[in-house]
Amino acid sequence: MFSTLEKGIVKGESSGAEYVELRAEDTTLTFIGYSDGRVDNLNSKVQTGVASRVLRNGAWGFACGSLDEVESVVEKACSLAAVASQTRKDKITLAEITPASEDVKKRFRRPPHEVSFEEKISRLEILHDLIKGYDKRIAAISLRHTDSHGFKYLLTNEGTRICEETGHVWNYCWVTGKENGTLTAARDGVGSTEQGYEYFEEETAETIADRVGNRVIMQVEGNNPKSGSFPCVLGPRVVGVLAHEALGHLAEADLTLNSSFNGKLGKKVAADCVGMVDAPIKGTFGALKYDDEGVPMQRVDIIKKGIFTGLLTDREYAHRTGMPTSGSARAESFLFPTLIRMRNTFFEEGDYTPEELFEGIDFGYYCVDYRGGSAQPNSSFQVGIQEAFEIRDGEIGNPIKDLSISGLATEALFLIEGAGKELGFEEGHCGKGQTAAVSSGGPHLRIKKGAILFGGRG
Template sequence: MTFLKLALANGASYAELMSTEACRNNLEVNDKEVKEISSGDLKTFSARVLYKGAWGLAYSCTENYAELVAHAIRNAKSMSQNIKIDALPVFSKKFKTAYKINPADISLEEKKESLLKLNNLSKGFKKIASLKLIYSDGSTIRKFENTEGSSLEWSDVYTAFMAWAFAKDSNSREDFLKIKRIRGGYELMKDAASATEEVMEKAEKLLKAEYAKGGHFPIIVDQKLAGVFAHEAVGHACEADLVLSDSSILHGKIGQKIGKDNITIIDDGTTKNWGWTPFDSEGVKAQKTVLVRKGILEGFLHTRESATIFKTEPTGNGRAETLANKVIPRMTNTVIEEGDSTFEEMLAEIKKGYYLKGSAGGQVDPTSGEFLFNAQEGYLIENGELKKYAKGVSLTGNILQTLHNIFLVAKDTDYGTGYCGKAGQLVPVSEASPHIMIKDAKVGGK
């Protein structure tokens, strides 16, 4: 508290101190060779102040809060701004990520042996040219306190596993990647063998796949890709900083119908999925925020600063990748709520179209609302049946048009995890969605 008082005594209207202390282990096995075993620790300390309406921040890898506060104030002094934040009630609590098996209890030796064993699974796959397996775990202690009297601590543990198979035959090469991540422990690895086999099967299967033909079709989008669609196409456009700078196509559309009745999209920071943040980078408690309810735009994602401008409550979405970065509105766990349809009903609706599965990445231009997603795999649908296995299937379109074209929503939620990039900062996020069917989508292929 001494340094927070120091900040106030030096003219700051608000100040916060933060620290992260992280330990991390990484192992990589590539084609039976151990490529990496590493282990390290990183510490960061930071002070952020609101001084005469401007945010200043300073950080360091050494704990010298007196200097950090002085530098943060100096940085704030270089701008003339009029930023305000509404006061928040005191929020003090300690959080702990739950796990079944503490990764720290498993030796690096055992982790290495298990990766080597998994790598041996490639024996049964003749066309696999290369198999890369990466395991990572870590623990982070994040501390936060501010001049409002809040004091928070989160002792977090994560585990992640990636399997990436490269297949090759005489005329083509394909790869397939799967990453599993949890806020939790080594229990994640119980599914590692099936994930490893799956990527090798899929990579080999893709060798025989034909390229999709571009054009306008009805499509079914699987849970993983639909989740990424909700995140990229809707979630980003709901971030208050983009709305404020007139860079979002959803600017000024609160209360308006932007999609069909069957579509409800929520940001949920409370579920303990990969995007979970018990408190955000500004010490605001995690919550559920409805972005779209039955097709009507209902809310945006806020930092304390943007919430004050919008005269609303902050939503717990103020996130920064590291203590050096600016806090900006970011998603946590994005959810498309279930409807009442089934995958079979969707199939039956389609004479000719595509089934898009898995996400190979996507991007959106929130200003124009244009987006692009690539599926990991696909099927040509003919007369209500899954026919040819297809590769190179992508989906492009405009957010608003597409939301009006979501014809059916199923009741079979599944999850995906990832890192979301914005303004040069990566933060962990997850998506949950059922299958959705879109009429008249623009599909790219060869």
């Protein structure tokens, strides 16, 4: 592969590019859908191709195509960069790195591509039957299994030469509940980029079925939540999405500069008890050794003791902001240029006991699980909630139906009262123009009234 890519490097340099980057991919992906007792999709994808990103006269050019046309792909990227550079007042410059040369291997005990379709379908069949049997009010079940295995190759004219084995497994459920003509639904998504098919030995069909079955039945039985601002306790899965949406996106340097957090590095943005990190923690979804610019993935302390201390960068934005490279540049596939992306984003643990998290709350909400989230440059965040309970007199009460919570991070982060002692994480996908595997988490957080608006209908 590298000998093919080297021809592109030569072509890029001879076309006047100061930086030439080639990313090639050879991946096999499997998608299986299983709905209401039938296989509704059994698809394989052979994903092969090459992407070329070049800097020429201080602007980016990007092109992609098939592996047998590497030189023409690079030539195209160079001519596009020349167009982009025509009106630039300054030149894009990249932060210096030490070029890496490495073959990175996965250690899957059961590589996903070696497991038969029959076995994968059988797991979904068992999972379907367990969910169906969870409660007679479960009306429809949609399951999706995806996995991948392959290699990605990175070669630059600076000397970076990395071959990284890639792969993942993912299971997604969407379950509909029905009672007396009332419909509702809940979802569940779990997966790993660290383990192969053996992941489902821990994350068994029974575990998944109980979790999603419980969620949907609580939706069926739940009360409509009130609207307004209330004190609340957020569980680790919701805290993780809060971290991702409330400040995580605005700590991505390409977004920070046009956001309400611009100019706030070194300043207080949260209560003293708040610490927030984005890091490629081993074993978490989306963590790799190198990013797609060949930079080792690094931990970033975004908030330390309430102070805004770090940004997620790629090489361009590291140079632009003067912050360190963090290894955060990722591309969904060879069809996309890299973007700055989170990896595992989480609030750090505190010292609250479980009792202290809830005590003294006369009325509020305990939010356990989420369904989607979003962020705005003015720090407006939204998190969909699919599992939550009332808090009455310091105790967890009745379940409530789904709703959204929202707030402004510039205000809400100051109203975090305290954090629990144990961290929890969840896996998911972020859709900032491209899809990326991410995880997020944290401890339980107790948050004062005024921070979060509950969009209920009660």
